[in-house]
Each structure stands twice: as structure tokens, then as C-alpha cells.
Amino acid sequence: MNGTEDTRFPRWRAASLLRNRAFLTVLIVALVWIVAAFAKPGFGSYGHLRYLLELAAVIGLVAIGQTYVVIAGGIDLSVGAIVTVSAVGVPLVALSGDSSGAFAVIAILAAATGIGLLNGLGVAYLRIHPMIMTLAMATFLQGVLILIAGGTAISAQNPLLAWLGNARIIGIPAGVILWTIVSAAALAVLHATPFGARLFALGANPLASALSGVNVQRTTMAVYAVSGLTAGLAGVLVLGMNGQGYVGIGDPYLLASIAAVVLGGTSILGGSGSYAGTIPGAILLVTITALITVVNASAGWRSILFGSLILLLLLLSGRESQRR
Amino acid sequence: MTLQPIIAARGVSRSFFGNPVLQDVSIALLPGRIHALLGENGAGKSTLINLLSGALAPDGGEIAIDGKVLRKLTPSEARRAGIAVVQQELSLTSELSIAENIGLGAFPRRFGLVDYATLARKARAVCALVGLDENLSTPVGDLPLGRRQMVEIAKALFREPRVLVLDEPTSSLSAHEADTLTKLLHRLRQAGTAILYISHRLNEVMRLCDYVTVLKDGKVTADRSLQGVDAAGLVRLMVGRDPGDLFPKWTPGKDCPTIVSVAGFSCGLLRDIDLDIRRGEILGIGGLVGQGQEDLLLGLYGALPASARQAAFNGTQSLPASVSKANALGLAYVPADRKREGLHLIHSIAWNMMLPHFGHASPLRLRDRAGERELARQLADRLSIKGDLTRQVQALSGGNQQKVALAKWMPSDPPILLLNDPTRGVDVETKREIYVLLRRFAAEGKAIVLSSSDTPELVHLCDRVAVMREGGIARMIEHRELSEEAIVAAAMGAEPARSAA
Numbered sequence: 001m002n003g004t005e006d007t008r009f010p011r012w013r014a015a016s017l018l019r020n021r022a023f024l025t026v027l028i029v030a031l032v033w034i035v036a037a038f039a040k041p042g043f044g045s046y047g048h049l050r051y052l053l054e055l056a057a058v059i060g061l062v063a064i065g066q067t068y069v070v071i072a073g074g075i076d077l078s079v080g081a082i083v084t085v086s087a088v089g090v091p092l093v094a095l096s097g098d099s100s101g102a103f104a105v106i107a108i109l110a111a112a113t114g115i116g117l118l119n120g121l122g123v124a125y126l127r128i129h130p131m132i133m134t135l136a137m138a139t140f141l142q143g144v145l146i147l148i149a150g151g152t153a154i155s156a157q158n159p160l161l162a163w164l165g166n167a168r169i170i171g172i173p174a175g176v177i178l179w180t181i182v183s184a185a186a187l188a189v190l191h192a193t194p195f196g197a198r199l200f201a202l203g204a205n206p207l208a209s210a211l212s213g214v215n216v217q218r219t220t221m222a223v224y225a226v227s228g229l230t231a232g233l234a235g236v237l238v239l240g241m242n243g244q245g246y247v248g249i250g251d252p253y254l255l256a257s258i259a260a261v262v263l264g265g266t267s268i269l270g271g272s273g274s275y276a277g278t279i280p281g282a283i284l285l286v287t288i289t290a291l292i293t294v295v296n297a298s299a300g301w302r303s304i305l306f307g308s309l310i311l312l313l314l315l316l317s318g319r320e321s322q323r324r
Numbered sequence: 325m326t327l328q329p330i331i332a333a334r335g336v337s338r339s340f341f342g343n344p345v346l347q348d349v350s351i352a353l354l355p356g357r358i359h360a361l362l363g364e365n366g367a368g369k370s371t372l373i374n375l376l377s378g379a380l381a382p383d384g385g386e387i388a389i390d391g392k393v394l395r396k397l398t399p400s401e402a403r404r405a406g407i408a409v410v411q412q413e414l415s416l417t418s419e420l421s422i423a424e425n426i427g428l429g430a431f432p433r434r435f436g437l438v439d440y441a442t443l444a445r446k447a448r449a450v451c452a453l454v455g456l457d458e459n460l461s462t463p464v465g466d467l468p469l470g471r472r473q474m475v476e477i478a479k480a481l482f483r484e485p486r487v488l489v490l491d492e493p494t495s496s497l498s499a500h501e502a503d504t505l506t507k508l509l510h511r512l513r514q515a516g517t518a519i520l521y522i523s524h525r526l527n528e529v530m531r532l533c534d535y536v537t538v539l540k541d542g543k544v545t546a547d548r549s550l551q552g553v554d555a556a557g558l559v560r561l562m563v564g565r566d567p568g569d570l571f572p573k574w575t576p577g578k579d580c581p582t583i584v585s586v587a588g589f590s591c592g593l594l595r596d597i598d599l600d601i602r603r604g605e606i607l608g609i610g611g612l613v614g615q616g617q618e619d620l621l622l623g624l625y626g627a628l629p630a631s632a633r634q635a636a637f638n639g640t641q642s643l644p645a646s647v648s649k650a651n652a653l654g655l656a657y658v659p660a661d662r663k664r665e666g667l668h669l670i671h672s673i674a675w676n677m678m679l680p681h682f683g684h685a686s687p688l689r690l691r692d693r694a695g696e697r698e699l700a701r702q703l704a705d706r707l708s709i710k711g712d713l714t715r716q717v718q719a720l721s722g723g724n725q726q727k728v729a730l731a732k733w734m735p736s737d738p739p740i741l742l743l744n745d746p747t748r749g750v751d752v753e754t755k756r757e758i759y760v761l762l763r764r765f766a767a768e769g770k771a772i773v774l775s776s777s778d779t780p781e782l783v784h785l786c787d788r789v790a791v792m793r794e795g796g797i798a799r800m801i802e803h804r805e806l807s808e809e810a811i812v813a814a815a816m817g818a819e820p821a822r823s824a825a
Contacts, residue, residue, distance in 0.1 A: 213683035
């Protein structure tokens with residue numbers, strides 16, 4: 001019986017790791033860290049690596065939703081704006097009776113999810129192209145934020161956020177712990193539930209999915225809602241780490257989230273990939289940024305490097321599209 | 325006859341992936357003659373046209389233009405020799421105007437720019453020929469289908485062809501437009517143009533054409549003048565092959581209660597159809613391509629908006645409003661285009677088999693991986709799909725892909741199976757396996773609706789066949805009256821003496 005099992009479902013082999021994009025990205029990150037640690041003393045110190053992880057946590061959270069959306073065959077260009085909404089919004093909804101600050105956080109996360117749901121509504125039912133829908137949403141939100149917050153930074157007096165941004169549990173920042181827990185849940189949903197399987201179905205062939213009984217519209221709505229939620233969560237974390245929110249605080253996370261997804265081996269065409277690759281992808285991004293700061297190069301180089309990296313990886317996945 | 329053919333194919337053959345589509349076919353198009361090309365779906369008509377227009381190269385045989393044998397005919401050489409093809413699928417750009425579409429690819433130029441004045445003048449001349457009186461700057465997308473077909477013909481005439489190939493030109497034309505086309509073709513014949521006319525409407529062919537070539541399974545079965553031939557004779561030439569032992573023995577279903585019943589059903593092309601589907605039988609859906617067969621299946625499946633005066637589906641009294649609802653009512657659908665509609669090519673075989681389950685399972689319950697593997701293995705064994713089930717589906721042959729597309733519905737054991745051309749592009753061995761499987765399903769009491777473009781399949785496998793024409797059921801043929809002749813005759817509207825049901 002074991003024989004048939006092996007021919008039907010071949011045993012896992014170590015060699016297959018080398019074709020696993022997520023694993024390769026982990027290797028690259030490790031390599032960069034080791035080389036940098038030898039080249040620049042202090043880069044490899046625990047404190048510095050911990051700091052890098054803390055920065056990566058924000059990108060990583062935004063990229064959860066982005067990974068889901070991209071696997072399901074879409075793209076979410078509104079995540080940066082949602083991060084800002086959340087970072088600026090929490091201080092605004094602070095209530096006197098809410099001493100722990102939990103109410104404000106929950107209200108803002110609900111709002112972020114609602115924004116994502118609206119994106120999904122537009123994409124699923126009005127059949128607006130995801131790029132246009134989410135870009136329009138981002139632009140709209142940006143306008144609302146300017147009207148409400150103006151150009152000033154708003155400080156948060158929120159105990160929960162202060163804890164989230166600064167606390168260490170056995171030496172590990174609370175933000176990194178939050179990221180770890182949410183990542184585990186995200187991976188489980190993606191790879192171990194029917195909902196996760198539907199995302200892969202949708203991204204690979206929406207028509208065949210619909211004819212196989214997958215509710216394409218509802219799944220699309222859900223996936224953009226998840227993206228709104230994780231972007232909102234990232235905004236909360238940014239606010240906790242920063243202490244104050246301002247318009248534009250979320251802008252860097254849009255491109256970073258897409259870069260992390262693509263670096264992690266998720267096909268930009270949808271249908272294949274994993275959040276397991278996005279995690280090292282996010283860490284790689286902050287590592288490159290840190291390296292450039294350490295060698296005292298201009299911030300211009302960072303943008304040039306990011307841009308080239310994304311183009312290179314998209315070229316690779318463009319080659320993939322010819323094989324389909 | 326001393327006339328020299330403008331273009332002639334001599335003994336050409338062509339195969340696709342080892343399947344011979346044309347074998348030793350000869351055809352000669354003479355100036356001033358309307359030549360009909362007849363044959364069933366898949367007889368090789370389109371391939372022959374593609375050979376004549378240079379779109380495909382023959383594997384064997386030769387093509388001669390004006391008596392000169394060409395080593396290799398390219399599309400541009402064919403165009404230069406004056407061969408114009410009016411395709412069945414319209415090749416117009418809907419955003420461009422009528423005049424631009426007509427001139428596209430052959431724009432008159434002045435100083436390197438498009439000379440719109442000349443274009444308009446020449447376009448107006450050909451439009452007058454085909455009776456297009458619309459404003460020439462109207463975007464083609466705004467025209468009804470029949471008018472677009474006329475634009476397509478005008479586009480071919482714009483190039484002043486010596487050979488005009490018309491692939492089912494009248495399928496979307498009104499009676500008046502068809503009449504204009506007839507007059508036009510008579511005029512072209514007078515002017516010495518060679519015309520190759522492909523149509524499934526036999527009456528039209530009998531009225532219009534002088535000469536006929538009939539293809540059957542890629543071979544010429546007749547090449548003669550149309551004088552003294554009747555419609556029934558032509559039908560006989562197009563059908564009738566040896567089914568061999570491809571099909572399992574047919575046994576009548578014992579007790580066949582109705583499981584689906586619709587009255588006044590409309591969907592897409594379909595208008596006001598009455599249909600009963602019974603347990604324990606295979607109901608065939610026949611007819612020429614695109615007469616509403618797919619709309620019927622998709623409408624019943626809840627994938628297209630449909631309406632019905634009365635409907636009974638497996639106990640409920642309404643049409644399923646969505647695919648999920650249809651699945652819940654026990655319907656399953658296997659599409660014709662399995663690569664586009666049926667399968668997720670980049671995912672594994674086992675994953676594809678599980679998809680319907682993923683579609684209706686509660687979204688956040690943990691998947692049972694071991695159970696999935698066990699189920700996939702059983703399904704693969706049952707349908708004899710060999711080898712590693714973690715391979716991507718795109719690695720499989722067409723026949724095995726079709727088995728996966730069928731297998732994924734088995735776990736939920738649906739009592740009603742809607743199959744859209746399940747044996748298209750499938751090798752003979754797999755065909756046989758699928759036929760056996762379908763008969764077994766019927767014996768188990770499932771209801772099977774089988775739409776097929778393969779007439780022998782309908783005759784030898786089905787209990788009843790509904791032949792569709794122009795969005796309606798032209799005739800319901802019971803098993804004892806089933807024959808290829810009966811199906812083809814009903815599909816083409818050449819009704820035999822016994823009257824239609």
C-alpha cells in the first residue's frame with residue numbers, strides 16, 4: 001500500500017527545497033545578514049537585527065493582505081492610504097470612557113476592513129479593474145485625510161498602542177510578536193482551509209472556479225476585506241512605534257508590500273505563491289534599506305535598487321506567463 | 325472544360341498532433357463558378373480553407389495558383405494572388421468605423437498618411453455592392469450582427485478578389501440581407517470570380533451553387549456538379565461511418581422518472597424551450613455548432629441568467645439562480661473548453677479534483693489533507709488516471725485532462741450531469757472509457773445531458789436526442805428513430821417526409 005502512496009504522492013525530498021522560492025528568499029536574507037555582519041561591525045548585533053525585524057513587521061503585516069489579493073489575481077494599491085487612515089484615525093476616535101484604548105483600535109480596524117470591503121465590492125460586482133478601483137480608493141482616502149487632519153501630526157494618547165509600540169516580552173518587541181501570531185494565522189488560512197484554496201483557484205482561472213461552484217464575488221470581497229484589515233493593523237503598529245500619525249505616513253508601505261510579495265516568489269499573475277515567501281521578502285527589503293544607510297549611500301540608491309529589483313522579478317514572472 | 329482553375333489543391337493532407345484532419349483532398353476553384361463545400365462539424369472544412377489561404381501549410385500534396393505549383397503558400401502570397409476569406413468568426417475591430425474596418429491592412433496612402441478621401445470613396449463603392457447604406461463613419465461595434473457580417477464581406481470585396489471564400493456567411497443574416505448576398509454572388513460569378521461557399525443550409529446551397537465538394541472525416545466523398553442531386557443525397561454523403569465497437573451496448577432504461585423539467589425556458593439564444601430530463605437516461609443535445617446548446621446547459625446550471633414559465637429541479641420549483649445553488653440541487657457541469665473553463669492548469673491533479681469541495685465547504689474549517697489524498701487516489705484509480713497526482717494538470721494529455729474534469733464532480737455524486745462535448749479532442753481509447761462510464765452512470769439512475777458535436781456519439785450512446793436549431797429544439801428524436809441522417813437532416817432544416825416532433 002505504501003508503494004502506491006509513493007507513486008501517487010511522492011515523498012518529500014530535500015532537493016525540492018532548491019526550487020522553493022520562499023526558501024531561496026530566506027537563503028538570500030541569511031547571506032546578506034552574514035556578509036553585512038562581517039563587513040560592518042554592529043550590523044549583526046542582536047539589537048540591530050531586532051530593530052530590523054521591528055521595521056519588517058509593519059511591511060510584513062501590510063503584505064499579508066497584499067499576498068492574499070495577488071494570489072487571488074488582483075492587486076491592492078490602497079494599502080498605503082489605509083495604513084495612514086488607521087495611523088491618523090486612532091487618535092481621532094479616542095473617547096474619554098475608553099481608558100485602555102482598545103475601543104479606538106477596534107473601531108479603526110473595523111473601518112479599515114470596511115474600506116477593503118468597498119474595494120472588493122467595486123472589483124467583484126461593478127467589475128472595475130482592481131488597479132483602478134484601489135487607486136481611486138487611495139486617492140479618495142488621501143483627500144479625506146487632508147480635510148480631517150490637515151498637515152499636522154496628531155499624537156496618540158493610547159495606552160494599548162504605547163504598549164504595542166514599545167513593550168518587550170522576553171526581549172522580543174511586541175510588534176514582532178503581533179506579526180508572528182498574525183502570520184501564523186495567515187499561513188494557516190491560506191494553506192489549510194477551503195477559503196485559502198479558493199484564493200488559489202480564483203487567481204489561476206476565475207472562469208473555471210465559478211463553474212466549479214466557487215462563489216467568485218464573495219471570495220473577492222473577502223480577500224480585499226482581509227487586505228484592509230491587515231493594512232489597518234499595520235497602521236496601528238506604526239502609530240504605536242511612532243507615537244504620532246500624519247498624512248503620508250503609510251505611503252512607503254504600498255510599494256514595499258508589493259515588492260515583498262514579488263520577492264517572496266508569489267506570481268504577480270495570481271494563482272501561485274505563499275505568504276511564507278513574503279515574510280523573508282519583507283525582511284530582505286528592510287535589510288537592503290539598512291545596508292544602504294550603513295554604507296552612507298544616498299537614499300536615492302535605495303529607490304533605484306528597489307525599482308530595479310521589482311522590475312527584474314517582474315521580468316522573471318513575465319517569462320512565466322509565456323509558459324501558461 | 326478547358327478553364328484553368330485559379331487555385332487548386334491536389335491531394336493535400338494535414339494532421340494535427342498525429343490526428344489526420346485532411347487526407348488526400350483535391351479541390352479546384354474555377355472562375356465564374358459558385359462551388360459549395362459541405363461537411364459535418366470537424367470534417368476538415370476549416371482546415372481546407374486555411375490551407376487555401378496560406379494560413380496553414382499542408383503536410384503532403386500541392387497547391388497551385390493559375391496552374392503554377394507553389395512550394396510554400398504564405399498568407400501574403402495568397403492575398404496577392406487575390407484570395408480573400410470571409411471568416412465565420414468575425415475579424416472586425418468594433419471601435420473602428422465601417423470604412424476603416426473595410427480598408428484595414430490595405431489603406432490607400434498619400435505622403436505616408438492614410439488617404440481618407442480615397443478610402444471613403446472606395447469603401448462606399450463596395451458597401452453599395454453589399455447593400456450597406458449606413459454612415460461609413462459608424463463604429464462597427466454599433467451595428468447588429470448581420471450588418472457586421474456584410475461589413476466583413478465588403479472588406480473582402482475591397483481587395484478585389486479573384487477567389488472569394490465565404491465560411492457560413494448567412495448564419496447571422498436576415499432574409500433580406502441573404503437575398504442581397506445572393507444577388508451579389510450572381511454578379512461576381514458573371515464577372516468571373518471563383519467563389520467557395522460553405523454553408524450548413526442545404527436549401528441555400530441547392531439554390532445558389534453550381535458544383536459541390538463533400539468532405540467526410542477529412543476525405544472527399546463527392547466532387548461533382550450539383551445538377552441532379554437532391555438534399556437527401558447530400559446528407560447521405562456527409563454522414564455514415566462505421567462506429568465499430570467504440571460504444572457500449574445500449575440497453576433501454578427501465579424506470580425513468582423525470583428529475584428536471586422546464587417549460588418556456590429562455591436563456592441567451594434560447595427562446596421558449598420545453599424539456600424533460602429523466603433519471604437513468606442519456607439525453608443527447610445535437611445540432612450545428614452554436615445553435616444554443618451551450619446556453620441550454622449553462623442556463624440549467626445557473627451560470628447564465630435564465631427564465632422559465634415552469635421549472636422543477638430535483639424537487640424544487642424554480643431555476644437555480646447560481647452555480648452554488650445548482651450544485652446544491654445535484655447538478656454538475658463539465659465544460660467543452662476544459663483548459664479555459666474546466667481546469668486550473670497550473671494546479672495539481674489532486675487539487676483540481678478537490679475544487680468543488682473547496683467551493684462549498686465551510687471556508688475556515690481546517691482541510692483534511694490525508695482524507696483529500698485518499699479521495700484523490702480513489703478517483704484516479706476509478707478513472708484510471710496514472711502516475712503522480714501532484715503533477716500540474718497541464719502536464720496531462722487531453723484525454724486525461726478530461727478525466728480529471730469529470731473526476732472532480734464524483735465525490736459529491738451529483739444525480740444530474742451536464743456534459744458539454746466531453747470527448748472533443750480526446751483520443752479513441754479515452755473516448756471508449758468515457759462512454760462506458762456514462763452508460764454506467766445512467767444505469768445507476770443518474771440523469772445525463774450530453775451536448776455533442778460528434779453525431780455517431782449521439783446516435784449510439786443516447787436514449788433521446790434533442791436537435792437544436794436557431795435557439796430552439798428543432799426535433800426530439802427517440803431512440804428507435806435515431807440515425808445520423810435523422811440528426812443531420814433536423815440540424816440543417818432539411819426535414820424528411822416524416823414530420824418533426
